[in-house]
Amino acid sequence: MKKLLLITGCALLAATAVHAADATVYTDSVEKILKASCISCHRSDKKKGKLDLSTYESLLKGGRSQAKGKPTVKAGNADESLMIKLICLPKDDEDHMPPSDSKAHQVTDKDLALLKWWITDGAKKDTKLADAKLPEDIKATAEALSKKQIAPPPPSKSGDTDAHANKSKHEEEEDDDDDE
Ligand code: HEC
DSSP: OGGGGGGGGGGOOOOOOOOGGGOBHIIIIIHHHHHHHTTTTEETTEEGGGOOOSSHHHHHHOOTTGGGTOOSOOTTOGGGOHHHHHHHSOTTSTTOSSOTTSSSOOOOHHHHHHHHHHHHTTOOSOOBTTTOOOOHHHHHHHHHHHHOOOOOOOOOSSSSGGGGGGHHHHHHHHHHHTOO
16 A cells, blocks of 8 residues: 555654754853843843843843943943943842842853853854854853753743733732832
8 A cells, every 4th residue: 555655754853953053152151141140130021220131132232321331231341341240249239140139040150251251252142152262161161051941031920821820929029129
């Protein structure tokens, strides 16, 4: 019966792994650090300090202090970038990011070195991990991050479909954060 021959085609499912060659420093490492440590408070529907760190464009647009000459990211100058200054403040400083009393992941020294490198290199969006002239230790951090899956931020009041059940709880949390 010829019919039987048609069945075998289904076995050739393509693997869906991300091609390492296409990984970029921004999307596959910088953005992952921000997701783990910052996005819970800085995203489109919850912009603490009027800052949304969830996209490249909004990151460069900066927050409340951008217009006062304190850009969140100053391409080419990590020391002048507010984001780096706040991460580097002592943990007990009330302006330290992420706030030490929050559940957000603290930025590790390795991750900080990568963020600084990225800004110093011009805060580019499209530099491929494979082409970036990263020092060995930072390269190792970037590669490890590029393989990591970062869980999305907790559901927001207007976002995920099953967020409604917990609505009042989330609103309480937001009020806490607004006590600045
Ligand atoms: C638990 C909530 C929370 C997390 C997590 C958090 N932030 Fe913030 N962030 C705030 C709040 C609140 C403010 C506003 C402080 C103020 O207005 O005095 C702020 C302000 C800022 C500002 C100043 C914006 C401006 O232009 O004035 C920057 C930059 C910033 N955060 C960066 C970060 C970075 C980078 C991370 C992750 C490493 C992070 N934050 C994680 C709550 C958070």
